[in-house]
Amino acid sequence: QVQLGQSGAEMKKPGASVKVSCKASGYTFASYGISWVRQAPGQGPEWMGWISVYNGNTNYAQKFQGRVTMTTDTSTNTAYMELRSLRSDDTAVYYCARATNVDTAMEPWGQGTLVTVSS
Amino acid sequence: DIQMTQPPSSLSASVGDRVTIPCRASQSISHYLNWYQQKPGKAPKLLIYAASNLQSGVPSRFSGSGSGTDFTLTISSLQPEDFATYYCQQSYYTPPTFGGGTKVEIK
Numbered sequence: 001q002v003q004l005g006q007s008g009a010e011m012k013k014p015g016a017s018v019k020v021s022c023k024a025s026g027y028t029f030a031s032y033g034i035s036w037v038r039q040a041p042g043q044g045p046e047w048m049g050w051i052s053v054y055n056g057n058t059n060y061a062q063k064f065q066g067r068v069t070m071t072t073d074t075s076t077n078t079a080y081m082e083l084r085s086l087r088s089d090d091t092a093v094y095y096c097a098r099a100t101n102v103d104t105a106m107e108p109w110g111q112g113t114l115v116t117v118s119s
Numbered sequence: 120d121i122q123m124t125q126p127p128s129s130l131s132a133s134v135g136d137r138v139t140i141p142c143r144a145s146q147s148i149s150h151y152l153n154w155y156q157q158k159p160g161k162a163p164k165l166l167i168y169a170a171s172n173l174q175s176g177v178p179s180r181f182s183g184s185g186s187g188t189d190f191t192l193t194i195s196s197l198q199p200e201d202f203a204t205y206y207c208q209q210s211y212y213t214p215p216t217f218g219g220g221t222k223v224e225i226k
Contacts, residue, residue, distance in 0.1 A: 035215075043219075044206055044217045044218060044219045044220050045155075045163060045206060045208075045217045046217070047214050047215045047216065047217070059213060061213075061214040062214070063214075095162055095163075097162075102210070102213055102215065103151060103210045103211065103213075103215075104168075104210060105153040105165050105168035105169070105174075105208075105210065106153075106163075106165065106208075107164070107165035107168075107174060108162075108164075108165075109162035109163055109164070110162065111161075111162055112162055
């Protein structure tokens with residue numbers, strides 16, 4: 001079945017970077033894009049951006065422009081999201097989700113990766 | 120960004136109840152509205168896409184309606200496994216945005 005498996009929890013200091021991975025299985029990886037969504041404790045989800053696995057095109061939320069990079073590796077069916085210059089308010093669970101395009105629904109989702117930013 | 124509003128933030132209901140969950144967009148989003156269910160400690164799960172289309176594998180007691188700015192998720196007969204938080208999400212404008220969620224609790 002279609003699955004997305006994410007890397008484990010991370011603890012980072014303010015100013016550091018984090019790179020979360022998302023390994024896809026059960027479908028043709030290049031036929032879909034990957035969205036990244038984060039959810040701070042007790043809050044609703046927040047969309048960060050989307051990447052086309054087919055051609056690498058990206059669409060980032062303006063809020064994260066300049067601080068986020070999304071990439072894919074088709075040889076391992078893995079997507080990556082790197083967030084730099086971490087702040088305490090970046091503490092959240094980060095999810096990847098399959099999405100054909102920016103304007104389509106997201107399903108399925110990975111299990112989530114908790115990123116904690118604390119000095 | 121488009122604001123998605125989901126009042127109330129929580130509601131209490133009993134097994135077997137018909138439950139309706141509203142969602143309002145700050146501007147017209149046509150039918151570009153998706154509904155997700157999230158249980159504690161789990162990832163969101165897609166229930167309804169494009170306002171009224173049932174995602175494969177989702178029980179038929181879930182349905183969605185609406186267009187423009189006002190949308191509704193309906194659970195025709197609430198089951199024990201349906202106690203969760205429900206989020207609406209618009210995908211007409213970039214960035215896609217989510218509502219604050221409605222938590223369905225046991226009465």
